[in-house]
Amino acid sequence: MDRFGFISEAAIRQLARELNLSRADIHGVVSFYHDFRTTAPGQHVLKICQAESCQAMGSRNLTAYAEEKLGVDLHGTTDDGKLTLEPVYCLGNCACSPAIMIDNKVYGRVDQNKLDSIVDACGARCES
Ligand code: FES
Structure with missing residues (x-):
């Protein structure tokens, strides 16, 4: 695989x-x-944690932000095939919620600015 x-x-x-x-x-x-x-999948796979700790720390808002910025819903891939956005249910990084994973690397305490930086750094930015 x-x-x-x-x-x-x-x-x-x-x-x-x-x-x-x-x-x-x-x-x-x-x-x-x-x-x-x-x-x-897209060239890059971005997973945003949807489990309890991350939800409590704003992952739903972060997910909505990512969906709007990337122009895709969860499970979707951008039109240019660069990025697939997926939910994930706990990355084992609950102490640093909200957590995301992109291309198998986990990041914690992710806000909108940090998400932008991480996505930009991997070259997967897709402006809507
Ligand atoms: S609940 Fe998100 S990393 Fe555990």
Whole structure:
């Protein structure tokens, strides 16, 4: 999955064959875990924590800000394919809420300015 960024239908069929399981078994696992996907993500993946501690510290407002600035809803990818915005449910960084993760790097105490800086730094800025 790291190489392609997602698990294609062809890969699901191959996994089922190799593991002697049904496609439904493989699909069940792929669809259960948030980190698996069946479509290609954007070049960068930004995850904003939606769990309790981060919610208490403003992650819903931060999410709304990101959606507006990037022009996508959660689970969406910008039109230029640079960034996919996703929810995540606890990054283990609750003491530094609200937390985000971009390209597998976690950041804490993220406000709108910090989010802008982080997104800009990875080259994924998409002005709406
Ligand atoms: S609740 Fe957001 S990092 Fe734990």
